[in-house]
Amino acid sequence: IMKNEPLYSGKAKSIYKIDDEKVLIDFRDDITAGNGEMHDVKSGKGYLNALISSKLFEVLEQQGAPTHFIEYIKPNQMIAKNVEIIPIEVIVRNIATGSLCRRFPFEDGTVLENPIVQFDYKNDDYGDPMLNDDIALALKIATKEELKQLKQLGLKVNEILYKYFDEIGITLVDFKIEIGKTTDGKLVIADEVSPDTMRLWDKETKEAMDKDVYRKSMGDVVGKYEIVAKKMGCL
Numbered sequence: 001i002m003k004n005e006p007l008y009s010g011k012a013k014s015i016y017k018i019d020d021e022k023v024l025i026d027f028r029d030d031i032t033a034g035n036g037e038m039h040d041v042k043s044g045k046g047y048l049n050a051l052i053s054s055k056l057f058e059v060l061e062q063q064g065a066p067t068h069f070i071e072y073i074k075p076n077q078m079i080a081k082n083v084e085i086i087p088i089e090v091i092v093r094n095i096a097t098g099s100l101c102r103r104f105p106f107e108d109g110t111v112l113e114n115p116i117v118q119f120d121y122k123n124d125d126y127g128d129p130m131l132n133d134d135i136a137l138a139l140k141i142a143t144k145e146e147l148k149q150l151k152q153l154g155l156k157v158n159e160i161l162y163k164y165f166d167e168i169g170i171t172l173v174d175f176k177i178e179i180g181k182t183t184d185g186k187l188v189i190a191d192e193v194s195p196d197t198m199r200l201w202d203k204e205t206k207e208a209m210d211k212d213v214y215r216k217s218m219g220d221v222v223g224k225y226e227i228v229a230k231k232m233g234c235l
Ligand code: C5P
Pocket: 089, 091, 097, 098, 099, 100, 128, 174, 175, 176, 196, 197, 198, 199, 211
């Protein structure tokens, strides 16, 4: 459905307007990394991310975390609330890895005593730099109250999803969420929650089952996403 012009087309998803309240999100097979330096098309990837995201949004909703999710449309689309995305990537980390280890002297794989919540400015031209509250306020991209809510939402998602994945043999290492404002002014978890936006390690072998498989050219990325979907019981 929906082959008119997208409202917005990102690196891996296109958004189409349904009406003032609703949008259709089309998960494409594109996969990118390094701010567009790597780009490939992997058949079945859009399907798996739409499927996994839909299931995780349902899990979040059931446990009291508000999301933009309305309905999954087979195979690779989702109907969601029309929101205005706050240009802040809310990153939550349980284990130190990735950019945290490139920028700070953490040993890769260290279990953090407390989850770290990090805000990055969602702006490709500036390379998504890390924010602090004063910079976010000065840029007028969020209010003090919204920053507090962003942090709370990040921690709540972490609590729910850490437990959810732990029970199916997967460690939630870290993730990024985006928060949107609905037409009635509520903050909800938006965008996607998928192996593109989370690091997921097999609990036993610590093998990556997420986009790092692609970033580091470690093999069949779609095959890994499929294993995640199977463990989640959606395949
Ligand atoms: O690269 P970094 O270690 O900062 O990533 C932390 C987490 O946020 C990872 O799960 C990564 O997949 C996710 N992320 C993302 N989109 C970005 C940056 C990071 O989904 N633009």
